[in-house]
Amino acid sequence: MTSSYTDYTVGAPVADTAAPGGPIEERWERRRFGVKLVNPANKRKMKIIVVGTGLAGGSAAASLAELGYQVSSFCYQDSPRRAHSIAAQGGINAAKNYRNDGDSVHRLFYDTVKGGDFRSRESNVHRLAEISLQIIDQCVAQGVPFAREYGGLLDTRSFGGAQVSRTFYARGQTGQQLLLGAYQALERQIDAGGVTMYPRHEMLDLIMVEGRARGIVARDLITGETRSHLADAVVLASGGYGNVFYLSTNAKGCNVTATWRAHRKGALFANPCYTQIHPTCIPVSGDHQSKLTLMSESLRNDGRVWVPKRKGDDRAAGDIPEDERDYYLERKYPAFGNLVPRDIASRAAKDVCDEGRGVGPTGLGVYLDFSDAIGRLGRSAVAAKYGNLFDIYQRITGEDPYAVPMRIFPAVHYTMGGLWVDYDLQSTIPGLFVIGEANFSDHGANRLGASALMQGLADGYFVLPNTIGDYLAGARLGPVDPGAAEVRAAEQEVANRVETLLSIDGNRTVDSFHRELGHLMWDQCGMERTDEGLRKALDRIPELRREFWTNVKVPGTGAQLNQSLERAGRVADFLELAELMCLDALHRTESCGGHFRAESQTEDGEAARDDKNFSYAAAWEFTGQGEPPVLHKEDLHFEYVMPSQRSYK
Amino acid sequence: MKLNLKIWRQAGPEDRGRLVAYRVDDADEDMSFLELLDVLNERLALDGEEPVAFDHDCREGICGACSMVINGEPHGPQKATTTCQLHLRHFRDGESITIEPFRAAAFPVVRDLVVDRGSLDRIVASGGYISAPTGSAPEAHATPVPKANADRAFTAAACIGCGACVAACPNGSASLFLGAKITHLGELPQGQPERSDRVVRMVETHDTEGFGGCTNTGECAVACPKEIPLDVISQLNRDYRKATTGGRRSA
Numbered sequence A: 001m002t003s004s005y006t007d008y009t010v011g012a013p014v015a016d017t018a019a020p021g022g023p024i025e026e027r028w029e030r031r032r033f034g035v036k037l038v039n040p041a042n043k044r045k046m047k048i049i050v051v052g053t054g055l056a057g058g059s060a061a062a063s064l065a066e067l068g069y070q071v072s073s074f075c076y077q078d079s080p081r082r083a084h085s086i087a088a089q090g091g092i093n094a095a096k097n098y099r100n101d102g103d104s105v106h107r108l109f110y111d112t113v114k115g116g117d118f119r120s121r122e123s124n125v126h127r128l129a130e131i132s133l134q135i136i137d138q139c140v141a142q143g144v145p146f147a148r149e150y151g152g153l154l155d156t157r158s159f160g161g162a163q164v165s166r167t168f169y170a171r172g173q174t175g176q177q178l179l180l181g182a183y184q185a186l187e188r189q190i191d192a193g194g195v196t197m198y199p200r201h202e203m204l205d206l207i208m209v210e211g212r213a214r215g216i217v218a219r220d221l222i223t224g225e226t227r228s229h230l231a232d233a234v235v236l237a238s239g240g241y242g243n244v245f246y247l248s249t250n251a252k253g254c255n256v257t258a259t260w261r262a263h264r265k266g267a268l269f270a271n272p273c274y275t276q277i278h279p280t281c282i283p284v285s286g287d288h289q290s291k292l293t294l295m296s297e298s299l300r301n302d303g304r305v306w307v308p309k310r311k312g313d314d315r316a317a318g319d320i321p322e323d324e325r326d327y328y329l330e331r332k333y334p335a336f337g338n339l340v341p342r343d344i345a346s347r348a349a350k351d352v353c354d355e356g357r358g359v360g361p362t363g364l365g366v367y368l369d370f371s372d373a374i375g376r377l378g379r380s381a382v383a384a385k386y387g388n389l390f391d392i393y394q395r396i397t398g399e400d401p402y403a404v405p406m407r408i409f410p411a412v413h414y415t416m417g418g419l420w421v422d423y424d425l426q427s428t429i430p431g432l433f434v435i436g437e438a439n440f441s442d443h444g445a446n447r448l449g450a451s452a453l454m455q456g457l458a459d460g461y462f463v464l465p466n467t468i469g470d471y472l473a474g475a476r477l478g479p480v481d482p483g484a485a486e487v488r489a490a491e492q493e494v495a496n497r498v499e500t501l502l503s504i505d506g507n508r509t510v511d512s513f514h515r516e517l518g519h520l521m522w523d524q525c526g527m528e529r530t531d532e533g534l535r536k537a538l539d540r541i542p543e544l545r546r547e548f549w550t551n552v553k554v555p556g557t558g559a560q561l562n563q564s565l566e567r568a569g570r571v572a573d574f575l576e577l578a579e580l581m582c583l584d585a586l587h588r589t590e591s592c593g594g595h596f597r598a599e600s601q602t603e604d605g606e607a608a609r610d611d612k613n614f615s616y617a618a619a620w621e622f623t624g625q626g627e628p629p630v631l632h633k634e635d636l637h638f639e640y641v642m643p644s645q646r647s648y649k
Numbered sequence B: 001m002k003l004n005l006k007i008w009r010q011a012g013p014e015d016r017g018r019l020v021a022y023r024v025d026d027a028d029e030d031m032s033f034l035e036l037l038d039v040l041n042e043r044l045a046l047d048g049e050e051p052v053a054f055d056h057d058c059r060e061g062i063c064g065a066c067s068m069v070i071n072g073e074p075h076g077p078q079k080a081t082t083t084c085q086l087h088l089r090h091f092r093d094g095e096s097i098t099i100e101p102f103r104a105a106a107f108p109v110v111r112d113l114v115v116d117r118g119s120l121d122r123i124v125a126s127g128g129y130i131s132a133p134t135g136s137a138p139e140a141h142a143t144p145v146p147k148a149n150a151d152r153a154f155t156a157a158a159c160i161g162c163g164a165c166v167a168a169c170p171n172g173s174a175s176l177f178l179g180a181k182i183t184h185l186g187e188l189p190q191g192q193p194e195r196s197d198r199v200v201r202m203v204e205t206h207d208t209e210g211f212g213g214c215t216n217t218g219e220c221a222v223a224c225p226k227e228i229p230l231d232v233i234s235q236l237n238r239d240y241r242k243a244t245t246g247g248r249r250s251a
Helices: A024-034 A055-067 A105-115 A122-142 A174-192 A257-264 A297-301 A328-332 A342-354 A371-377 A379-397 A452-475 A485-503 A510-525 A531-551 A563-587 B033-046 B118-125 B147-157 B164-168 B175-186 B195-208 B219-223 B231-245
Strands: A047-051 A070-074 A195-198 A201-209 A212-220 A226-230 A233-236 A275-281 A304-308 A366-369 A406-415 A432-434 A616-621 A630-635 B003-009 B018-024 B068-070 B096-101 B109-111
Touching (some): A024 A105, A024 A122, A047 A055, A055 A070, A055 A174, A055 A452, A122 A174, A122 A452, A174 A452, A174 B118, A174 B147, A201 A226, A201 A257, A212 A233, A212 A485, A226 A485, A233 A257, A233 A452, A257 A432, A257 A563, A275 A297, A297 A379, A304 A328, A328 A342, A342 A366, A342 A406, A371 A379, A432 A452, A485 A563, A510 A531, A510 B033, A531 A563, B003 B033, B018 B033, B164 B175, B164 B219, B175 B195, B175 B219, B195 B231
Parallel strands (some): A047 A070, A070 A195, A233 A432, B003 B096
Antiparallel strands (some): A201 A212, A275 A406, A304 A366, A366 A406, B068 B096
């Protein structure tokens, strides 16, 4: 079935010309040998801007400075240590095979391609699996306090989507500890003069000169000053766009502005509809809710998921007898039970809530019940495993999960889509590189648990520092005149936009627009997408955008710390991105990974891929706000892992 | 629930600042403390007043951005809880709540409840790391780390850099923050080569940034949302004494 929606055109295919051929296990080595090198004396003269200081940006900025480049690092937070990688809980995958349980680089590669539902590039994923080994070595050398066994060696645990134990962790704070490692390396370079740090600065536009990325326009969030920063190359490490849904597990400040501004300047945006909904988050408690909190996936190892069998059964959980409960995951997926992958667990929860069997005050929740585990293992054993998570739950909900079942509901967690990059992590704009969650990444249509940290650090520590030199050595860049017309124009554009936002002086707050957009996206472009719903959203988004630009209220001035103004700029960009997400979701009439089209399912309600028509990455070209974009397809080829239907029955 | 708020308003570093009273009538006990401020700020924006500026980001207690003193206590009354994870069910209907920024000589106020904590980053930059340039690392299992050391390192490394310890200290000292990093890196074999230099340089930066000295009041450990134990300061003092009196420092 093909879409009848015609509001886009199909352009020339896009090809990854940086990827070398040959046997897959030799490609990364071949590429490293093939790149042009920059001699150390020249590196000292070259300047690189890195936007974002999470695992990808922080590790990249530190590593590039160690190589001798002059680095300028930007983050909107007051300190680079606060980037949202800090909140990752579970762990980081690496194919060390320390457990002797049959793991290997090839197996991690295989699991990741399959887990991504065959919508990623084999070459990239294999490189990721190879580099996973070095990441653990690097982080241990930096002093990351990973969990250890009594013999002093590193401990690992199992995670969803894998049958081997390859996840390294630091209690429930792995992201924090890895980020502090990168942050400390970055601070060391700041002290040594290799990195100039710009905290509380937000990138508001990309500066292009003669078709190349040559700098950014950034706003100093304290003084309000916007000015240009020029460089030989620009690296975006600005994270994902899950906050388009308003409620998500992202930090409040996470935004799409850096990547969206680059998209508007010509960088293709790939697979925007691929978003990951995490099944185990604390449900929304009311209209005031500002963010959602994740409860680690590991809880599903011992918790049993259920809802009442009867619709509208509002008895307390403890009053519902065993035979009136529906342990629906165990019933529908006897082989994997409560441990089915994230996309499947999320959708199943939505289904039972849609049937009117959801629990809690809003009816949007399911039980995650530990009473069997407490009976089997004892309360203290359960506390030793999950105590900190139970504490978080109790702190937020005021309920004691040892006594009553937890209530959980899916929430937006991660975005697999992002700016299109080639094997060198360079976007379609020469000199603009994109790393970490901000690029369209190695995860295809679904990311496996504990793989985000792996990808962020692989890109920042090991891939980008090796590939960026090829561009810099070959580009023969002259200095940019700060008074050049292109620079002045970008500065002016940013100044005008800020001025416009402040002058509208309407009747609705920024957050009210953001909430409405988020509701719309969650309903129509969330866990389940339909032709009808996506069209509804595509009708509504431009209206909402028009209303925003005529009726938003942004108090204060531009020459001060103005958090309303910051949010207004971000929401304005979400209002454009949302349209592209819905269009991408509408055009992809198949289901794959986190993208579930109700029209494309198997007889028993599972996602049905359409490899014949959709085995490609969809890279979109911007042609103007509200104008039909151009679709460029990158065909995906599988030589090592043959596409098959995922089954967890 | 209804709450009477008194919030510190300060237009900029040069402004003297003052407490301003606000009333919120539509608070809900399931709200987080920051959501209470969101509700107030939405109303202020619609009334054409400037919203209250405050630092926040992850809202799940790990980024360390939120930083307010609530009724005299950094991060408020609940033990081991950041402001973003504090919920209104811990307050009474009709209660009066005073909200101020983290105050310390080394944390100048930027605006309202926002302070500049760049001094903490500069302490880290002066030595709070292990020098391991990318690519130079040996195999991860080349050096086993006894579990007890790894666990102690982790406990200290859990610091989120919020600065509550500084705000709670009558001297404005960052000794708990500093001791946590010294302990984290000092417990690990990888941290040994730079151990002496690290502590000397970090203490020097701590002092020049305007943080005060430690007089063992212990308020820092009580305020710490991550329950960093007070004995990291003993470790800091031991390491510092050793580094400065043992003649081990090369510089």
